[in-house]
Amino acid sequence: MHRQPVGVARTAVLIAAARANEQRHLDRLFDDPLAAPLVRAAGSATDLSGVRNLAGDHFVLRTRYFDDYLSTATTTAGCTQVVIMASGLDTRAYRLPWRPGTSVFEIDLPDLLDFKQQALDALEAAPSCERVAVACDLREDWPRALFEAGFDPRKPTAWLLEGLLMFLPVDAVEQLLRLVGGLSAAGSRIALEHVNRAFRDLPQMRAVHDRFDELDARWQSDVENPVEWLGRHGWTAATTHQSELATRHNRSIPAITDPVKVGDARIWLAQGVRNEM
Numbered sequence: 001m002h003r004q005p006v007g008v009a010r011t012a013v014l015i016a017a018a019r020a021n022e023q024r025h026l027d028r029l030f031d032d033p034l035a036a037p038l039v040r041a042a043g044s045a046t047d048l049s050g051v052r053n054l055a056g057d058h059f060v061l062r063t064r065y066f067d068d069y070l071s072t073a074t075t076t077a078g079c080t081q082v083v084i085m086a087s088g089l090d091t092r093a094y095r096l097p098w099r100p101g102t103s104v105f106e107i108d109l110p111d112l113l114d115f116k117q118q119a120l121d122a123l124e125a126a127p128s129c130e131r132v133a134v135a136c137d138l139r140e141d142w143p144r145a146l147f148e149a150g151f152d153p154r155k156p157t158a159w160l161l162e163g164l165l166m167f168l169p170v171d172a173v174e175q176l177l178r179l180v181g182g183l184s185a186a187g188s189r190i191a192l193e194h195v196n197r198a199f200r201d202l203p204q205m206r207a208v209h210d211r212f213d214e215l216d217a218r219w220q221s222d223v224e225n226p227v228e229w230l231g232r233h234g235w236t237a238a239t240t241h242q243s244e245l246a247t248r249h250n251r252s253i254p255a256i257t258d259p260v261k262v263g264d265a266r267i268w269l270a271q272g273v274r275n276e277m
């Protein structure tokens, strides 16, 4: 068996554990039958249960938000390529009903992707799209790795940056957005999650930061105005607040995102459409 995820890759197990928990409910917001076996193969995520207790219901709403984004982007919006950056133990390539001819590229660190592949093979899981794993460090020359994996910049692409940007320094985030923009043909879409400074500074987040520090997974960046920021990078964007998602899906608003409890602190969920250049 391959080495179980360590360091920052363990955060992927945390998110998969939240999806596995949602899978146990009849009124679940998505179907992810592979989440629980992946978490078991990864050696559970009980060491990160404090984080899941704090943000698990946000992870569930965000999963559905990005599922819906990918569904629209690859059907009505016509994107034939999807790039999931820092895909972790995301199983969308297996569980979403992709249009025939859709390619889904998953970028993450080599050890994590090796572990995931072996665990999925052991489960005899088959992707519902053309899935391409791209083992690469996103601080290095990932566009080249993506090209070598068959990515075509002439095709409209749906990008997904979920649970990633806060782990990168500001200059790496800016560089990432610049590179993504340069690879985005007309009609491309982007969706991402980020946080603002007030969220990073919440007293409730102190224990999370301490735990992430132990994993060498310190949060290093934030953004105050994602719509304006994405606009500077060539996207017409909008955010959706968790309260809106909670109402839409008949759930309670996650406490960690409730303005009554956290004031101006925000976990941003944003989507954008590529501007004509």
Ligand SMILES: C[S@@+](CC[C@H](N)C(=O)[O-])C[C@H]1O[C@@H](n2cnc3c(N)ncnc32)[C@H](O)[C@@H]1O
Residues within 6 Å of the ligand: 008, 009, 010, 011, 012, 015, 016, 085, 086, 087, 088, 089, 090, 107, 108, 109, 112, 136, 137, 138, 139, 162, 163, 164, 167
């Ligand atoms: C919180 S997890 C999110 C995983 C997935 N997007 C999800 O929401 O389930 C963060 C992921 O970022 C990956 N990651 C962190 N730094 C990275 C880097 N420099 N290059 C590639 N992947 C990275 C980790 O391996 C991990 O899988």
